[in-house]
Amino acid sequence: MSEHFDLAVIGSGPGGYRAAILGALRGLNVAIIEKADWGGCCLNRGCVPKKDWYHSAKLIAAQRHFAGRGIEGTLTASMDAAWEHQETVVATVQQSYVDYMKHLKISALQGAARFKDTHTLEITASDGSTQLIQARHSIIATGATAFVPEPFEAVDGKVLTSDMLFDSPPPKGKRVAVIGNGVVATEFAFIFAMLGKEVVWLSRSAALRKIPFSPQAMGALKTAFKEHGIEHRQGVGFESVDTAGDGVVITLKDGEKIQVDWVCLGTGRTPHTEGLGLEAVGVKLDRDGFVKRNDFLQTDAANIYAIGDVASPWMTANHALSDATVAVDNIISGNTRKQDGLQVPIVIYSAIEMARLGMDEDMAEDEELEPAVGFAAFETSPCALGQDDTAGFVRLIGDMDSGALLGGEIVGGEAGELIHLLSLAPDRETGLSWIAKGVFNHPARAEEVLNATETLASKWGLADQVFGFGQ
Structure with missing residues (x-):
């Protein structure tokens, strides 16, 4: 016999976790389903480990003012040691997440969820066993996966997505190409440079072009990068990527060849909807692959909501967290609160x-x-x-x-x-x-x-x- 819940949340990233916690705090009987690592991308491969590295990067950057403050000495950084530090932080936070869910009596179910109908979810564990649960409402919070553009291909130890970067210690080598113009690339270009890497930052278009920062803000960013000796080459076209020999050779459209030890791709993400059985419940996707929803974050199935990267082109943890609050409010109140993604903060942790x-x-x-x-x-x-x-x-x-x-x-x-x-x-x-x-x-x-x-x-x-x- 299947268990019955007021709310089932699919995905345990920042949005899913907050939705489950908030639902439980407001009296709902909640199940949260996760097929991989508890905490999702943000905790394991995104915001949390990256912010840990950013703090180290800021400490290194601050030393340019040491002499004037009467502080002697020089700081150096090890990316390998920095990787180990974030692993400890992530493990600590993950355990606190799991403990708090237990404290609130949230049912944490490990496996891949699939809709059988609007109120029934089938959960398949890694060993192939399945179970059914019933839910009065569901929230889809499955996030997104790293996008790999042509001609790049993800290759362990050679061409890494931002997800892969935190799955295992960084590859050896000092010279690293950072590819992309979005938030991730803009942040990693600074962080890597401060952690001792020689950064080659390449992109097809201007940094942060999709975010409406003022010219004054972008000017401050450009000045800060210049102060740290970080150059951004934009307007670059990529012809081919060779990973066969030592390191990686990137050939540009104009024929120039750039040799690096490894590559980190900060080239965006795509919403993760595969295997959810959305067609069985009439939940539709838009032309860009995001789950369609209305201003109340409701999908085409009235009792199913969608939050975070799987449904929002903003693709930030801040939006996922805000979405979670709005969705739970609407489940409890009967759709009284509209979401305005423009009013959610966007933050860039980079050279400034x-x-x-x-x-x-x-x-x-x-x-x-x-x-x-x-x-x-x-x-x-x-x-x-x-x-x-x-x-x-x-x-x-x-x-x-x-x-x-x-x-x-x-x-x-x-x-x-x-x-x-x-x-x-x-x-x-x-x-x-x-x-x-x-x-x-x-x-x-x-x-x-x-x-x-x-x-x-x-x-x-x-x-x-x-x-x-x-x-």
């Missing part, structure tokens, strides 16, 4: 931290709004000066008529932490007012968020809307 959410000026004008900009630089921040890290700024976009916070970006140290200040208000209409009425520590980088808000209000005549909220 970059974070943004919401609209830019062009998006605002497309919606017939009047954008107003507030700006504050870290170059005069007492906190940033004390850290020898004054690059970057806070840049906020408000609406000239209402004083609403339409969007913003933070570039510089701790941008990934500070960006949350722009997302805490209950709606964008009151976002700037919440910041203006906040109480801030001094000296702190967060003060520049307040300064940018106050500057915007004063410069554009929005004092009543920003400072008068709630009176």
